[in-house]
Amino acid sequence: MESVLRAFAIYAVLLLLFRISGRRTLRDMTAFDLVLLLIISEATQQAMIGDDFSFTNAVLVITTLLLADIGLSLVKARSPRVARVLEGVPTLLVAHGSPLPGRLERARLDEQDVLSAARALQGLDRMEQIRFAVLETDGQISIVPERK
Amino acid sequence: MTSRSNPPSSLDPGTLPPELRHVEALLGFQRRSWRVERLGWLAMLGLVLAGLLGAFGGSGWLAGATATTPDGALRITYDRIQRQMLPTVFRVEALRPVPDGRLQLRLGDALPAHWRVRSLLPHPAESRSDAGDLVLTLQAGSPGPLVALEAEPEGAGIFRLAIGLADGPPAILRILVWP
Missing domain, CATH: 1.20.5 (Single alpha-helices involved in coiled-coils or other helix-helix interfaces)
Structure with missing residues (x-):
């Protein structure tokens, strides 16, 4: 029983912490982000399984985590409000070539992040070439280029 | 640009x-x-x-505590905030000499019920169970360190642990164990 409860608790805590940390956290996946992710997974794994390394416990924990994820996705599909709370909403960052500084700052981004996404996704190198930039719920910045 | x-x-x-x-x-x-x-x-x-x-145990200013039995016979140094499955040490110290050199230490029933004892130093000359309590007989010639008991909490919660001499009033240790 304890394995199931621990797995549920860890799932909930991770969900909460990553929601609070902001959607850009660990999004860039730099070498350091990767190391951080591995350390987090190691700390999580030990808290979940304790000193029970049995096959049964592993199956229980994995099944619990997957079930929690399926359950949450079903809830999100039925309730847009819950989905908004858990995943956030897209945010417009640039409109008609003009960055919206207050939003960029609150999202812990700057113009360079937007330009970097514009270069990578659309081959654009100037802000004026960007019609709209939107911070998506998964932390990616999508770019709509200015019409020629 | x-x-x-x-x-x-x-x-x-x-x-x-x-x-x-x-x-x-x-x-x-x-x-x-x-x-x-x-x-x-x-x-x-x-x-x-x-x-x-130390609010979550595992050492720190808030975690450590000391308790003395009401008769002033024993001093117990312990962690008042602990974590489930994290070993912790209870140090029991005799504050006055024992007349015949043999001292009987009584550990309340909460200890064997909620902690897994990993080690006990020095080894007691005798140990027995008495109404759920654990009674240890030790050689204790002079005041000073008496017992170092390493144990790990098996469950989370708030516990009251009684430690004292077998024939004296115990010190009540209030311990919070985080999951």
């Missing part, structure tokens, strides 16, 4: 295509989310500071 000239303080949704007007309509929710995020960061900072102070 970036264009920072005249950054708009607000955006007229009428200038946006329909799909982005929907995104812009959610800005109020996003602003509230950012506020909650900032509060969450403060909570995370509080959690880390509390951890450094």
Whole structure:
């Protein structure tokens, strides 16, 4: 029983912490982000399984985590409000070539992040070439280029 | 190069295509989310500071405690905040000499019920169970360190642990065990 409860608790805590940390956290996946992710997974794994390394416990924990994820996705599909709370909403960052500084700052981004996404996704190198930039719920910045 | 000239303080949704007007309509929710995020960061900072102070056990200023039996015979140094499955040490010290050199230590029933004893030094000359309590007989010639008992809590919760001489009033240790 304890394995199931621990797995549920860890799932909930991770969900909460990553929601609070902001959607850009660990999004860039730099070498350091990767190391951080591995350390987090190691700390999580030990808290979940304790000193029970049995096959049964592993199956229980994995099944619990997957079930929690399926359950949450079903809830999100039925309730847009819950989905908004858990995943956030897209945010417009640039409109008609003009960055919206207050939003960029609150999202812990700057113009360079937007330009970097514009270069990578659309081959654009100037802000004026960007019609709209939107911070998506998964932390990616999508770019709509200015019409020629 | 970036264009920072005249950054708009607000955006007229009428200038946006329909799909982005929907995104812009959610800005109020996003602003509230950012506020909650900032509060969450403060909570995370509080959690880390509390951890450094020992509020979650595993050493720290708040975690350590000392208790003395009402008759002044024993002093117990222990962690009042512990973590489930994290070994901790209870140190029992005799504060006055024992006349015949043999001392009987009584550990309340909460200890064997909720802690797994990993080691006990020095080894007692005799140990027995008495109404759920654990009674240890030790050689103790002079005042000083008597017993170091290493144990790990098996469950989370708040526990009252009694430790004292077999024929004296016990010290009551209130211990919080985090999961």
